[in-house]
Amino acid sequence: MLLTRASEYALLSLDSIRKSDKPIGAEQLANELSIPKSFLAKILQSLAKQGILESRKGAHGGFVLAQDINEITITSVILAAEGKPPAVFDCNSYSHTCPHGTIGTCAISPFLANFQTKIDDFLNGLTLGDIL
C-alpha cells in the first residue's frame, strides 16, 4: 500500500481542524475520529513541524491550520505524515539486495521512474481545498 494510516489520520484531522474556529486538541480530535490519541498526537506534531498546522500550548491550546486550505498540497501532508515521500518502489532502500547493484539502471527502472512521476505530478497538483 502506498499510504499508511498516518496519512489517513492526517487528512481526516485536517478536515476536522479546518471546520473549527477554535484550536482542537489531540485528545478531542482522537475522540471525534475514534482513533488512538497517542498515535494521532505524533502525526499532529509532524504536521506542526512542517508548518502545516500551528500548535498552541497551554490551556485551550490545540491545533489550527497554519496555511490557507488552498495552499496546503497533498504532497506536503503525506510527506509530513509518513516521514518520507510516497514511493512506488524504493530501490534505494533495497540497494543491498538489488539484483546486480544496478540501482536505477535495470530493465524496469524507466517504468518505475515514469510511474513515480505520474504519482508525484498528481499529488503535487492537488491541495487540501481540492479534495475536501
Add this chain to the structure above:
Amino acid sequence: MLLTRASEYALLSLDSIRKSDKPIGAEQLANELSIPKSFLAKILQSLAKQGILESRKGAHGGFVLAQDINEITITSVILAAEGKPPAVFDCNSYSHTCPHGTIGTCAISPFLANFQTKIDDFLNGLTLGDIL
C-alpha cells in the same frame, strides 16, 4: 510502498524469459538475477497460475511466456506477483479500525478513489512490450 519485491522480481524475470528461446528454470533464473531461488519459485508459480507463463515440468523444464509480450498487461503481472491489486490505501483491509465504520464514504474517500483510478488507468494501459 505500492509495490513489493515480488513485483520487481516478476518483471525482471519476465524480461529474462522473453529473451530466451528455451524454457528457463527457477534455479537458473535465480542465479542470473542473483535473487533467492525459493522466493522466486513462488512468484513464478503465481505467474504460471495466472496464465502469464507456461510451466514445463521434468528435465529441461522451466518457464516460457504463455502470451505475446504485447498482450501481457502490467496490471496482470503485478496482480499475480502481489496476490492482490496495488492499492493506494485499502480501507477494506482496515475496516475494523476505520474511524466511524464509514468505509468508502468518509471525507477522503473521493480523493482516494480518484487517486486509485489514476493508478489503475496507468497500469492497465501498459503492457510488458511497452516497458521492456
Add this chain to the structure above:
DNA sequence: CGGATCTAAAGCCATAATGACCTCCTGATT
C-alpha cells in the same frame, strides 16, 4: 525407474506500522 523440475502449503524471522505510557516543557488562567 530415477533424477530434474514444478506445485503447494506451512512456517520463520526481521522490520515497520501501530499504539500505549511517561516525563518534561510551555503558556494560559486565576
Add this chain to the structure above:
DNA sequence: AATCAGGAGGTCATTATGGCTTTAGATCCG
C-alpha cells in the same frame, strides 16, 4: 506565583507485513 491544560518527545509493547525457507508431493522427461 501557583496551578493546570495540553503540546513535545522519548521509550517500549504489540501487531502486521514483507521477505524468505523448508518440506513434502506431483509430474514429466529420458
